[in-house]
Structures are given as structure tokens and as C-alpha cells.
Amino acid sequence: MPPLTSWLVLAILVLAAPTPPARATPVASFHAQREFDYFALALQWPGTYCHRTRHCCSSNACCRGSNGPTVFTIHGLWPDYNDGTWPACCTKSSFDPKEISTLTNALEQYWPSLSCSSPSTCSGGKEKHGTCSYPVIRNEYDYFLTTLNVYFKYNVTSVLNDAGYVPSNTEKYPLGGIISAIENAFHASPLIVCSKGSIEELRLCFYKDFKPRDCAVGPDIKIDMVTSKGSCPKYVSLPEPVSRFH
Numbered sequence: 001m002p003p004l005t006s007w008l009v010l011a012i013l014v015l016a017a018p019t020p021p022a023r024a025t026p027v028a029s030f031h032a033q034r035e036f037d038y039f040a041l042a043l044q045w046p047g048t049y050c051h052r053t054r055h056c057c058s059s060n061a062c063c064r065g066s067n068g069p070t071v072f073t074i075h076g077l078w079p080d081y082n083d084g085t086w087p088a089c090c091t092k093s094s095f096d097p098k099e100i101s102t103l104t105n106a107l108e109q110y111w112p113s114l115s116c117s118s119p120s121t122c123s124g125g126k127e128k129h130g131t132c133s134y135p136v137i138r139n140e141y142d143y144f145l146t147t148l149n150v151y152f153k154y155n156v157t158s159v160l161n162d163a164g165y166v167p168s169n170t171e172k173y174p175l176g177g178i179i180s181a182i183e184n185a186f187h188a189s190p191l192i193v194c195s196k197g198s199i200e201e202l203r204l205c206f207y208k209d210f211k212p213r214d215c216a217v218g219p220d221i222k223i224d225m226v227t228s229k230g231s232c233p234k235y236v237s238l239p240e241p242v243s244r245f246h
Contacts, residue, residue, distance in 0.1 A: 075201060197233050
């Protein structure tokens with residue numbers, strides 16, 4: 001597996017493109033859908049996700065034991081609308097793994113599955129979200145490479161570690177402090193989703209030129225950010241990733 005620095009070098013060589021926003025209500029699938037407004041890069045915290053793992057399988061990165069993820073991993077790059085809805089399955093093009101064969105190692109490490117669920121029609125990241133990234137991102141390879149590049153450039157794990165927010169099964173951190181650390185680093189407000197008081201997902205939002213923007217689209221940004229579907233408390237935990245074996 002190439003070191004992270006190798007992928008950072010790769011990222012520099014890639015076209016600068018836009019990134020995705022937050023979840024709400026999808027519009028009808030396979031119909032002409034209007035062009036999206038912004039991108040949301042959704043990142044998942046394995047310490048929270050993997051604590052819920054009850055069944056292991058070969059595709060679940062939570063079951064890799066000591067080789068499991070220990071940083072925020074990619075959940076998806078999502079095109080969203082400013083009204084809170086989002087496009088999905090914009091074309092009937094099928095995912096072709098051969099198109100991204102040179103990215104396989106990086107995707108397995110930084111964009112792993114954290115479950116054993118079987119994807120249904122138009123549920124994969126490329127079919128559901130990637131096909132709606134046009135005209136900013138025009139093909140499968142660019143969708144995945146662009147997502148990796150944005151992920152490396154805006155390294156949430158490093159920002160939080162540098163600010164003293166490190167994984168812990170005993171510490172609780174002020175949610176406002178975590179938000180401020182992200183805002184100071186990227187000059188835009190994230191959206192945070194919690195599960196039982198633990199950070200489950202953190203989303204960074206971008207304009208179509210991939211410059212950071214605030215994720216919240218409601219009138220009260222701070223309230224919108226911290227009362228996402230998980231309803232984060234004022235103090236949140238960042239559980240240490242667990243090691244499981246299949």
C-alpha cells in the first residue's frame with residue numbers, strides 16, 4: 001500500500017473540481033434533474049460506526065482487526081441542492097470497477113465499506129451520487145480521484161488531532177471547539193452528525209470550484225449544524241476505533 005504522501009502527490013496532479021453537500025430528501029431517480037448547487041464530502045468516524053458491528057464479512061473494513069481504519073474515512077461526495085434536497089441516480093450508467101483499477105488500493109484504505117449490506121439498484125456511490133456530478137465531474141475515474149484529492153487536501157483527522165481532539169473512550173470534547181477547529185482550518189462551517197453522543201459523521205461542503213463553503217443552508221447556521229439527524233450534545237465523544245476479526 002503506497003504511503004499517504006504518494007497519494008498527496010497524486011492529488012496535486014489532478015484537475016481541480018467541485019465537491020458535495022448534506023443529506024435530506026432525494027428527487028425522483030432516472031429523470032432529468034436540475035444541476036446541483038454544491039458538493040458535500042461526507043466523512044465517517046470508524047470508532048463510532050464499528051462499535052455497532054455485530055456481524056463480520058470480508059467487505060467490512062471494521063473487521064480487519066489491527067488493519068482496520070483509524071482515521072475519518074470517506075462516505076461519499078454528494079451533489080446537493082440549497083433547498084435541502086439532493087439529486088440521485090441521474091443516469092442509468094453502471095459502475096465499472098476496471099475504470100478505477102489504479103485507485104483500488106487508495107479506495108480500500110480511505111473509502112472502505114463499514115458494513116456488510118448488499119447494495120441494491122442505484123445505491124452505490126458512483127450510480128447514486130457520481131452520476132449527478134455532471135458537468136463538474138464527467139466520468140467515473142474523475143469522480144473517485146477528485147473525491148480522494150479533496151479528502152487529502154482537507155484532512156479532518158489531522159486538523160482535529162492538532163487541536164487536541166484525539167480518539168478516546170473516556171474523554172468528551174466540546175462540540176463548539178471541534179467546529180471551531182474545522183472553521184479555523186478551512187474557513188467554512190462543517191455539519192456534524194452524532195449517534196448516542198459520539199461523532200458519527202462530519203461533512204465538509206464546497207462550491208463547484210471546490211472552494212470551501214458553509215454546509216448549513218438554513219437561516220440559523222449553528223443550530224442547523226449541531227441538530228442534524230443525530231442531534232449532537234454540547235460535549236461529544238470520539239471513540240477509539242475497535243479491532244474486530246471476521
